[in-house]
Amino acid sequence: MHDYTNLQWPEAPFGAEQRPFGRHWDMLAAFAVDWAPSPDADDLAPVAGAAVYLRVRRHGTAYDISGDTLSIGFRATVLDDPAEVPPLLAVLDRALIRARRHAAILAGHDFGRDLARMQDLSPTPFVGRRAWPRRGPTGRPRVAASPS
Numbered sequence: 001m002h003d004y005t006n007l008q009w010p011e012a013p014f015g016a017e018q019r020p021f022g023r024h025w026d027m028l029a030a031f032a033v034d035w036a037p038s039p040d041a042d043d044l045a046p047v048a049g050a051a052v053y054l055r056v057r058r059h060g061t062a063y064d065i066s067g068d069t070l071s072i073g074f075r076a077t078v079l080d081d082p083a084e085v086p087p088l089l090a091v092l093d094r095a096l097i098r099a100r101r102h103a104a105i106l107a108g109h110d111f112g113r114d115l116a117r118m119q120d121l122s123p124t125p126f127v128g129r130r131a132w133p134r135r136g137p138t139g140r141p142r143v144a145a146s147p148s
Helices: 083-100 111-120 128-130
Strands: 002-005 026-037 044-056 072-078 103-107
Touching: 026 083, 026 111, 044 083, 044 103, 072 083, 072 111, 083 111, 111 128
Parallel strands: 026 103
Antiparallel strands: 002 072, 026 044, 044 072
16 A cells, blocks of 8 residues: 655644644535455455645635645555455544534545445444535535535
């Protein structure tokens, strides 16, 4: 399993333990999973997962976007071996749990289907799936993409 990231923190840019002297920023957290035919079955298996973090303004007017103001963080994990699926699912689960607690917005394309597949493949409860359903107008997070 290989990780590719530009984050200066272990796994995600949330929380004081990751940013002991950092300034709080509202962030959009976007997720994607790449699937390939499973060698053991007729189904698909995850071969890579990625999380992208983008600073956003929750209130007020939009600000000018330039090289100095645009800040994007990412972490992508790619498998070398199909036996590494459970650790990949654990990485994605932790990222979703953190995003559910701290991100202002969650985003993903057709991610509800990916979450259902990951839940079926995970050897432990996939707690991050709870991050995806829409929540009330006062609850966090707001979901930017369709949960289906």
